[in-house]
Amino acid sequence: QVQLVESGGGLVQAGGSLRLSCAASRRTNTYTAMGWFRQAADKEREFVAAITRSDSSTVYADSVKGRFTISRDNAKNTVYLQMNSLKPEDTAVYYCASDYGRLPVTTTLSYDYWGQGTQVTVAS
Numbered sequence: 001q002v003q004l005v006e007s008g009g010g011l012v013q014a015g016g017s018l019r020l021s022c023a024a025s026r027r028t029n030t031y032t033a034m035g036w037f038r039q040a041a042d043k044e045r046e047f048v049a050a051i052t053r054s055d056s057s058t059v060y061a062d063s064v065k066g067r068f069t070i071s072r073d074n075a076k077n078t079v080y081l082q083m084n085s086l087k088p089e090d091t092a093v094y095y096c097a098s099d100y101g102r103l104p105v106t107t108t109l110s111y112d113y114w115g116q117g118t119q120v121t122v123a124s
Helices: none
Strands: 004-007 010-013 018-024 033-039 046-052 058-060 068-073 078-083 092-099 111-114 118-123
Touching: 004 092, 018 033, 018 092, 018 118, 033 068, 033 078, 046 068, 046 078, 058 068, 078 092
Parallel strands: 010 118
Antiparallel strands: 004 018, 018 078, 033 046, 033 092, 046 058, 068 078, 092 111, 092 118
């Protein structure tokens, strides 16, 4: 069992930045990919970004490409999501998740473990 704990959410003005962290309860070097998803009120959970373990390759949703950066620190068992140039439409609960071999990494169905989420609110 892997426990994932997100942190770093909060209230920020449009154009501002936040960095989310996802700490794993044990070593994360057995995962295939770590992903970030978000869910706005009355909407389905959607893919934001993912990073693979093998070569740290990354993939992003078109809506965040160029503004968000996903990274990982294996020594700290932590994955990060740096969010810049935030927009009101980025407001959502953000979740991290770990994937152990299923594809594609852009769908919730590929992920086995999920954190409890952290709220990000972007004011206009």
